[in-house]
Amino acid sequence: DADVTQTPRNRITKTGKRIMLECSQTKGHDRMYWYRQDPGLGLRLIYYSFDVKDINKGEISDGYSVSRQAQAKFSLSLESAIPNQTALYFCATSPGYSYEQYFGPGTRLTVT
Amino acid sequence: GIQVEQSPPDLILQEGANSTLRCNFSDSVNNLQWFHQNPWGQLINLFYIPSGTKQNGRLSATTVATERYSLLYISSSQTTDSGVYFCAVDGTGGFKTIFGAGTRLFVKA
Numbered sequence: 500d501a502d503v504t505q506t507p508r509n510r511i512t513k514t515g516k517r518i519m520l521e522c523s524q525t526k527g528h529d530r531m532y533w534y535r536q537d538p539g540l541g542l543r544l545i546y547y548s549f550d551v552k553d554i555n556k557g558e559i560s561d562g563y564s565v566s567r568q569a570q571a572k573f574s575l576s577l578e579s580a581i582p583n584q585t586a587l588y589f590c591a592t593s594p595g596y597s598y599e600q601y602f603g604p605g606t607r608l609t610v611t
Numbered sequence: 612g613i614q615v616e617q618s619p620p621d622l623i624l625q626e627g628a629n630s631t632l633r634c635n636f637s638d639s640v641n642n643l644q645w646f647h648q649n650p651w652g653q654l655i656n657l658f659y660i661p662s663g664t665k666q667n668g669r670l671s672a673t674t675v676a677t678e679r680y681s682l683l684y685i686s687s688s689q690t691t692d693s694g695v696y697f698c699a700v701d702g703t704g705g706f707k708t709i710f711g712a713g714t715r716l717f718v719k720a
Contacts, residue, residue: 541710
């Protein structure tokens, strides 16, 4: 079984809809991250959480919110999706003693 | 903020050839990782290498932190090496992982 899982893997939604992407991990890591990747570009950090009570904005947090429900779960929400949020979204984790990050398989989101 | 530049942007190799990918960064870093994104989009950890040299099979990496660059060496390339190679760094001014734009590698059979 994969250590970092993301659901859904693919999603098509309409402009204005609320959508939630979920990330779960069995690695026992304290730190979790959400990134987005646009075609032909590297990843950009949206939010990160170093423990359940610690949530921080990343480089591009506008239009997104997150929830850290437990050590193993970190959800990303788009309150009112817009077409330029069409992208590949990745969740990642790292242990508390290191910043070495491990990525989930990604969620391909299309907003029409 | 810290800038990360990767070169070359694109690379085409014949199977069996060797290559060197470069990552330059504009400021001191605490952490540096190399990733391979395969054609299916999956990101695979290659090296966590804020300094020094590491090897894993046909791949090796060297980071010279004082000169602000890292190199990824691929020897005896295989078609399965195709994909995009990313360098990602965390600056010393607080946590914020910055990815380079990547090197897109295609290995021909």
